[in-house]
Amino acid sequence: MQVNRRDRVQAETFNLAARLDELLENLCQVEQVSREVFELRVDPACKARFDRGHFEQVLWNLCRNALRYSQRLPCSVRLRALTSDDGTTVLDVSDDGTGVPGDAVQKLFEPFFTTEEGGTGLGLYIARELCEANGALIEYKRAIDGGACFRITFGSSDES
Numbered sequence: 001m002q003v004n005r006r007d008r009v010q011a012e013t014f015n016l017a018a019r020l021d022e023l024l025e026n027l028c029q030v031e032q033v034s035r036e037v038f039e040l041r042v043d044p045a046c047k048a049r050f051d052r053g054h055f056e057q058v059l060w061n062l063c064r065n066a067l068r069y070s071q072r073l074p075c076s077v078r079l080r081a082l083t084s085d086d087g088t089t090v091l092d093v094s095d096d097g098t099g100v101p102g103d104a105v106q107k108l109f110e111p112f113f114t115t116e117e118g119g120t121g122l123g124l125y126i127a128r129e130l131c132e133a134n135g136a137l138i139e140y141k142r143a144i145d146g147g148a149c150f151r152i153t154f155g156s157s158d159e160s
Helices: 003-005 016-031 052-069 123-133
Strands: 011-015 038-042 046-049 077-083 091-093 138-144 148-153
Touching: 011 016, 011 148, 016 052, 016 077, 038 091, 046 052, 046 091, 052 077, 052 123, 052 148, 123 138, 123 148
Parallel strands: 038 077
Antiparallel strands: 011 046, 077 091, 091 148, 138 148
16 A cells, blocks of 8 residues: 555655654654664755655664664664765665675565565565655665665755
């Protein structure tokens, strides 16, 4: 049902730092985890153009996955965003876990693929579909410390 919403994008341009801070506060309350577990480093000038509901769904999924596989220590889950020289905003959500096994990387965004018992295998698939509907790209890369990192490269934030 969520994928069906991709054709009803109501994109808006927003300040990424403010939106992520609010999202993390809500997530910490729901997951009953200390805010210290999350490190948020976002250039205050970073903007993104995305449907608000889609953005929250994508980030909620990425952050919950990162939390699930992290050590849950201070700064175990890192959200970092910057605007590149060409004006493109990039957001990385990474964790200090073991990362995605090599044989699973190619299947990460496939529907119904899961490495978790009881998982639906739809979270990353839906995240990819919603990113694409909003002109953004989501991809997996290994974090510097060996954990998982999901990068969202946002489309133009110009309101046109």
